[in-house]
Amino acid sequence: MNQDELKRVVARAAVTYVVPGSVLGVGTGSTADYFIDELAAFKGTIPGAVASSQRSAERLRKHGISVLDLNDVDDIPVYVDGADEITDRLHMIKGGGGALTREKIVAAVARRFVCIADESKLVPVLGSFPLPVEVVPMARAYVARELSRLGGQPKLREGFTTDNGNVILDVSGLNILDPAALEMSINNIAGVVTNGLFAQRGADVLLLGTASGVRTITHP
Ligand code: 5RP
Numbered sequence: 028m029n030q031d032e033l034k035r036v037v038a039r040a041a042v043t044y045v046v047p048g049s050v051l052g053v054g055t056g057s058t059a060d061y062f063i064d065e066l067a068a069f070k071g072t073i074p075g076a077v078a079s080s081q082r083s084a085e086r087l088r089k090h091g092i093s094v095l096d097l098n099d100v101d102d103i104p105v106y107v108d109g110a111d112e113i114t115d116r117l118h119m120i121k122g123g124g125g126a127l128t129r130e131k132i133v134a135a136v137a138r139r140f141v142c143i144a145d146e147s148k149l150v151p152v153l154g155s156f157p158l159p160v161e162v163v164p165m166a167r168a169y170v171a172r173e174l175s176r177l178g179g180q181p182k183l184r185e186g187f188t189t190d191n192g193n194v195i196l197d198v199s200g201l202n203i204l205d206p207a208a209l210e211m212s213i214n215n216i217a218g219v220v221t222n223g224l225f226a227q228r229g230a231d232v233l234l235l236g237t238a239s240g241v242r243t244i245t246h247p
Contacts, residue, residue, distance in 0.1 A: 054108020166218020
């Protein structure tokens with residue numbers, strides 16, 4: 028199976044985690060797109076979904092799935108989303124699609140985070156994938172200097188504006204041995220909206236698409 032087939036297989040497996048009668052959180056990216064397509068057949072079982080991006084909201088609406096405002100929802104039993112990298116402790120790097128801030132917000136509300144990913148995303152240590160950091164535009168140069176002081180090499184994601192009107196710095200070369208501590212340090216830089224480390228609130232379940240089937244890894 029190629030990478031897209033593995034993504035489709037885990038997307039299908041994630042549908043079994045949907046709680047009938049409850050609002051569902053839906054992430055962003057190609058794996059999340061496959062999940063939305065699989066969800067279409069079950070749309071009658073949920074009142075609607077909270078989307079982590081305009082892109083996913085559009086796809087949900089195209090399938091006739093109601094998109095709800097997070098401010099009108101006080102409980103999300105399950106959030107399903109992909110990742111750019113994930114460890115067996117279920118810490119992640121996210122934000123390759125630029126939706127990290129809304130993803131972090133929906134994940135914070137959700138009681139259970141189900142990560143769906145093909146096996147290429149499972150890594151022993153985070154950091155080969157450049158860490159996305161969403162930044163208020165006027166703070167771009169300052170934040171870039173601070174990220175360099177932390178040992179990273181920040182690069183502006185050219186021609187990209189987030190759903191929140193901000194820019195993204197993709198930071199390579201970081202030594203991410205303590206993801207929760209680094210997540211906090213980067214978020215403390217003035218002008219940073221959030222960064223793509225999901226360690227303080229990682230995933231609860233990982234559905235990993237492998238050549239031999241879907242492997243389920245739960246939080247240790
Ligand atoms: C978007 C994300 C995605 O979950 C991440 O980029 C994985 O994407 P894909 O499923 O296309 O591999 O964090 O901001």
